[in-house]
Amino acid sequence: MTHAVIGFGRLARALVPALQAAGHAVRVGRRQPGPGELTAVEAATAADWVWLTVPDDQIAATAAGLPWRAGQLALHCSGATPLTALAAAPAAAGFHPLKLLAGEAGLAGAHVGIEAPPEWLPALQALAVDLGLQPLQLPTPMGASxxxxxxxxxxxxxxxxxxxxxxxxxxxxxxxxxxxxxxxxxxxxxxxxxxxxxxxxxxxxxxxxxxxxxxxxxxxxxxxxxxxxxxxxxxxxxxxxxxxxxxxxxxxxxxxxxxxxxxxxxx
The missing domain is CATH 1.10.1040 (N-(1-d-carboxylethyl)-l-norvaline Dehydrogenase; domain 2)
Incomplete structure (x- = not known):
């Protein structure tokens, strides 16, 4: 499994090492990549699952700007944003850790709210366990209210x-x-x-x-x-x-x- 993480804020800085520690390959896509770093498009092209860890108001625009292909899964980690923001992707899921990520805090030990279609739910629940999280199934679809x-x-x-x-x-x-x-x-x-x-x-x-x-x-x-x-x-x-x-x-x-x-x- 290869993951692309688009954006590298506080959540991504906890998610990337957790994915790597669980044995997954991770490509980080940056808006302004430095030498040897990948753009968002380059990272997404190389990935099976694409995590959009950008601010909430940038999720829809970021998803719309990526070259999706069949079989890919788009994920965001927002608690407030409906999955309709990922409508440009072939499949979408939400993975929201219920944890304050201050300082060097990792993800392990927290519950994670998962909103996903039935065909993707088992894999996401298994990933949550691999990351040391407690999966919490959210209603699907979960409306804006x-x-x-x-x-x-x-x-x-x-x-x-x-x-x-x-x-x-x-x-x-x-x-x-x-x-x-x-x-x-x-x-x-x-x-x-x-x-x-x-x-x-x-x-x-x-x-x-x-x-x-x-x-x-x-x-x-x-x-x-x-x-x-x-x-x-x-x-x-x-x-x-x-x-x-x-x-x-x-x-x-x-x-x-x-x-x-x-x-x-x-x-």
Missing amino acids: ARAAYHAAANLAASGVLAVLSEAQALWTAAGLAPADALPALAPLTQGALATALARGLPGAVSGPVARGDVGVIARHRAAVDAAGLADDLLQALAQRQLALAQAAGRLSEQQVTLVQQALGKA
Whole structure:
């Protein structure tokens, strides 16, 4: 199996060595190749599978500019882009690793969302296993709205957590504590919540004043957010979701739910 990888960003820098370590030949195609390097057309011509690891808004144009032949498979690794962007190719599939690729992080250990026609699915699932990934079969075909929801879920679970930690850091600083200490001190709480959720499920992991029905603490939290000069929209939105989890876990009585909603200004 010979693979062409078109584009050499962060994802490709993890994908190429993983493919090579699994015993596959890889040709990297670059938009502006240097001496001894291949163009996108040269790499694609020599390959069985062609990976388009370019930015999302370049996938369709890049696919349209390649000289496809029968039997080739085009793949993208985008979570948000439908496979219609690869319409120029004879066959298309999506292979989206659910992993943040920061620094030198590799692919192994992550789930990978695979969208593919039935005739290509077994080979892609086998490749995922070879790369140390856990294959996750996506609906096929996956429409634009479903793709957007899937990708929004992934983004919320990744950078969405960073937004929450940023808000926590601002409140930490408003309490008179050193900003540099915020992340090292708070991140273990995030990690602990995730570990508990994996063991017990989301409702079983929820804790804090909302889950206890402690309306006095909730009121003080809202006052602290106001005193820090922050909008309390994020705090309220998160508290409402925590309340739903606490209800799902049977943690609160109807009266407690009403009191929490009143404390949040929602009743």
